[in-house]
Amino acid sequence: MNIVLLSDFSSASTHMLEYAAMLFKNQKVNFTILHIKAPCKGESCSGKCGVVFSQNLKKDQNLLIKKGYHTNQLQTKFIEGAYIESIRSVITEDQIDLIMLGNSNKGAYSTGLFFDKKTLEIITKVKCSVVLVPEEATIDLPRTALLPTDFSITSDYSIFNILTSLPFVNQTHLSLLPTGLNKTLGPNRKHSKELISKVINSLEFKSVKEIYSTNKASCINGFDLVMVLAKNLSIFQDLFSSSIDSLCRPEVPILFLHDSRKL
Known part of the structure; x- marks a missing residue:
């Protein structure tokens, strides 16, 4: 099974990595730890950000090694490019079965949901199932x-x-x-x-x-x-609205199911 771990090096991402390590312990999996950013404007960067982000990805990789994963199960990727298009490319090239990413419930997002626009686009526009791990989620196997x-x-x-x-x-x-x-x-x-x-x-x-x-x-x-069918937007509003009338603030991992037929 091939899994992308989307990392932005936040505490929520670190929590997601720990959850992924627990969830697939002793399983035949390959992890791709992926960070994507918009291209730098002008020449002020001179490639420095690539070095910094590659170092941060190495730290994420070491976290999984300490959890018992072998280096041949892990790869890191840093991409400067359009966010959704870059994810789609990785999904196709590496034959990815599942995306995992972290989520913080602390912010108020313009989507009106408990996750930001990038997360919503991953869930709805990328043809791959997604596990969203809230920062409050416990590190235990689902029962x-x-x-x-x-x-x-x-x-x-x-x-x-x-x-x-x-x-x-x-x-x-x-x-x-x-x-x-x-x-x-x-x-x-x-x-x-x-x-x-x-x-x-x-x-x-x-x-x-x-x-x-x-x-x-x-x-x-x-x-x-x-578990939520990713294209069922009416259920999205019921479950994940951040309005004052919302019935719940999710504190458990959410698996968004996508049609798994190949493109």
Whole structure:
């Protein structure tokens, strides 16, 4: 499994690295620790920033070595270029299966969500599943997971393929949380619900059950992991709004699921 660890050398990024080290311990994984910045303007930099960032990436690499990872499992990359386009290039060139990045809940972001514009663009515009690790998340294997869904998927279920590669799935109890219950579940969504349930039950979770809650988002911190279909923006607003009416401030890792078909 090939995993990109997006680092900006903040405390949130360091926490994400520690979470990744725990999550994939003793697994066959390859990590690419990646830092991207906009190109320097003019000649004032003279390449100095590349040296500094390469040194910081080396520190990140050493953190994972101390956690038991071998150097042949680790590579670092520093790219000066457009942010999303650079990530897409790495995803394609290195055949990346998963992106991980840290998140701080301390700021107020223009997105109206609990993460900034760059993070939102990674989640919605890059064709790869993403694990977002809040700085408050505990460093423990997930034992309980929540999947809010309105059963709106109608055709392709490869969006769940990444779950077959995650080592904790067969030790995790999954709860399905239906959303949009104020709407009639029409024939298409009813059929979709049956198919999603069939797919989920084939993934070897320790158990799967359906739960109901009027405060759908307020319960997410009662789980160790939340899974969200990355293209379902209505659920984004329910779960991750930073407005005063928001039901919850996420403090657990969030797995944003993307269709895993190759481009």
